[in-house]
Amino acid sequence: MFSFFRKNVNLKLSDEVLIRIYGKKRDSRLAEEVFSRYTHLIFGVCFKYLKDEEKSKDAVMQIIEKILIDPPKQEMKSFRNWLFIVTKNHCLMAIRHEQAETRAVQQRFLELKDEIMEIPEPEHQSEQNEKEEILSELRIAVGKLGNEQKMCIELFYIDGKSYAEIAELTGFNMNAVKSYIQNGKRNLKNILGHD
Secondary structure, three states, X not given: OXXXXXXXXXXOOOHHHHHHHHHHHOOHHHHHHHHHHHHHHHHHHHHHHHOXXXXXXXXXXXXXHHHHHOOOOOOOOOHHXXXXXXXXXXXXXXXXXXXXXXXXXXXXXXXXXXXXXXXXXXXOHHHHHHHHHHHHHHHHHHHOOOHHHHHHHHHHHHOOOOHHHHHHHHOOOHHHHHHHHHHHHHHHHHHHHHO
């Protein structure tokens, strides 16, 4: 297909002209030409920000798909500069989203910790360091639980699922889910008390 494309599209057209024509005609060959020029650069910017090859590849596909669905409508002086800004913003939003998810998981672990161990919120840096150490110990302790307890604890506290949702996801009945969570909490207290 690409050889056919090269014979039928004037490759001397600028990126700006190609993307504007694509916006009007939605001819995928035009978009293919533009992105063949820039895919490696989009990946490079994504990798710079995301520092992960697979996440960067996914981001490239998401960015290209977004532009293909909703190409720029305004005239632009430099498609390359515009694309850099779009790519950078996409990566920054992905990082913010990932950080928010990490904070949410940490908050759920704190809630689990509070249920298991009644430790007051830290007031000083040394107490903050102690809190982070306890969270780390809690993650390790959760990993030591039996499979059923670990699964139910993670679904309930980390993923925020209800008993009914956990039962549906795991195939356990409601009483088993409640039991695994209760026994898991008790076992976590024991693990954390002994280690």
